[in-house]
Amino acid sequence: xxxxxxxxxxxxxxxxxxxxxxxxxxxxxxxxxxxxxxxxxxxxxxxxxxxxxxxxxxxxxxxxxxxxxxxxxxxxxxxxxxxxxxxxxxxxxxxxxxxxxxxxxxxxxxxxxxxxxxxxxxxxxxxxxxxxxxxxxxxxxxxxxxxxxxxxxxxxxxxxxxxxxxxxxxxxxxxxxxxxxxxxxxxxxxxxxxxxxxxxxxxxxxxxxxxxxxxxxxxxxxxxxxxxxxxxxxxxxxxxxxxxxxxxxxxxxxxxxxxxxxxxxx
Numbered sequence: 001x002x003x004x005x006x007x008x009x010x011x012x013x014x015x016x017x018x019x020x021x022x023x024x025x026x027x028x029x030x031x032x033x034x035x036x037x038x039x040x041x042x043x044x045x046x047x048x049x050x051x052x053x054x055x056x057x058x059x060x061x062x063x064x065x066x067x068x069x070x071x072x073x074x075x076x077x078x079x080x081x082x083x084x085x086x087x088x089x090x091x092x093x094x095x096x097x098x099x100x101x102x103x104x105x106x107x108x109x110x111x112x113x114x115x116x117x118x119x120x121x122x123x124x125x126x127x128x129x130x131x132x133x134x135x136x137x138x139x140x141x142x143x144x145x146x147x148x149x150x151x152x153x154x155x156x157x158x159x160x161x162x163x164x165x166x167x168x169x170x171x172x173x174x175x176x177x178x179x180x181x182x183x184x185x186x187x188x189x190x191x192x193x194x195x196x197x198x199x200x201x202x203x204x205x206x207x208x209x210x211x212x213x214x215x216x217x218x219x220x221x222x223x224x225x226x227x228x229x230x231x232x233x234x235x236x237x238x239x240x241x242x243x244x245x246x247x248x249x250x251x252x253x254x255x256x257x258x259x260x261x262x263x264x265x266x
Contacts, residue, residue, distance in 0.1 A: 001138050007065045008076070008128050010135035013058035021075040022058045022116075023047035029118040034155060035233040048116075055091045056080045059139060061119065061132040077119040077132045083143055084111035095151050098227040099181045099238045107147055112140060114150035117211065125210075140243065147179065148241040151227070152212050153234035159226055162235055163193035166226055168204035169212075169237065171196045175221035179240050183225030189235070191226050215239045 003010040013019050026048035030036040042049055061077030068074075080094075084104065087093045093101050093113050104111050114136075119129055140148065154162050170191035174180065183189065205213070223238035 001135065001142065003131055003135055003138070005127075005131055007063065008131050009062040009064060010131045011060060011062070013060055017072075018060060018075070019053060019058055020047060021072040022060060022078040022080075023049050023053070024070070024072040025075050025078055025120060026116055026118055028120070030116075030232060033121070034153075037231050037233075050094075052082075052091060052094045053080075055086065056082045056094075056115075059132070059135055061123070061128050061135075063120075063123070063128070076123045076128055078116060079114055079132065079136055080116040081136075081139060082113045082115075083145070084113075087113065095149070095238065097184075098151055098187070098229070098236060099183055099223055099225075100185075101149075101181055103179060103181055104147065104149060109146035110144050111147040111149065112143065112145040114148055117150075117152075146243055148243065149181070150239060151236040152209065152215070152239050153229070153232065153236050154207075154209060155234060157228050157230050157233050157235065159189050159193065159228065159235050162207065162226075164200055164204040165207040166191040166235075166237070167194040167196070167199045168201060169208070169216075169222045171199060173216055173220070173222050175223055175240050179221060179223075179242060181223040181238050181240070183223070183227045183238075187227050189226040189228060191222075191224070191237070212237070212239065215241060219245055 001011065013022060024047055027038070027042065027046045030048050031038045038048065059079040059081055060075050062074055063076040066074045082093065084107065088105065093104065094115055095101055095113060119132070123129065154165070159166060218241060220239050220241040223240060227236045229236050
């Protein structure tokens with residue numbers, strides 16, 4: 001797949017250099033902006049990498065007019081993608097280190113794990129983000145994906161200041177039982193930190209990152225329990241989207257024009 005639109009191109013990575021450019025962007029966002037702790041070798045290269053990268057497809061937003069002196073600075077946005085078919089045949093899902101994904105592994109239709117989603121600061125919320133989500137929609141349609149899922153992050157590694165948004169998501173957007181993955185034993189952090197009658201929706205929404213808001217508005221759900229990722233300095237929730245349950249007006253928008261969340265998904 002390929003989308004050409006003036007300044008931007010959306011396509012899958014086609015070379016090791018493309019993947020390295022995606023990893024350079026991830027380093028700038030996750031390490032330099034969000035405070036993740038890099039591996040010493042990654043810090044030398046200024047690339048955020050892990051052992052899953054060779055098994056994933058990397059959907060890229062390419063800035064054709066980049067004027068940076070950095071030869072790897074041509075990628076302005078990225079999604080890391082793995083279908084359930086590929087995961088079962090290879091290394092498995094990345095998110096299994098945080099959530100029990102048995103329900104995704106055993107799901108009878110195609111699934112898609114999204115991860116390492118980020119966009120450069122200067123392109124967040126603009127036309128480039130629309131194109132990246134349009135490309136994701138095309139990928140979903142081409143592969144017959146029924147369920148999309150992946151961990152998304154709140155900045156900081158302490159759930160307590162996130163009591164309002166976590167409680168709001170738990171009481172209002174908890175996944176139905178057939179999709180309700182759960183944070184792994186020993187790392188499970190409850191999301192219902194407040195009684196339901198003490199949740200202030202306005203305050204909660206102000207704290208919810210734009211990426212999570214976008215999926216929720218499209219009819220998405222969250223799994224049961226949060227996960228504290230100390231390496232990335234985040235509190236993670238597992239987002240799930242049943243494409244068959246998306247409201248019609250959003251399904252059409254998602255697959256054609258695209259939506260435009262910003263933020264990060266690890």
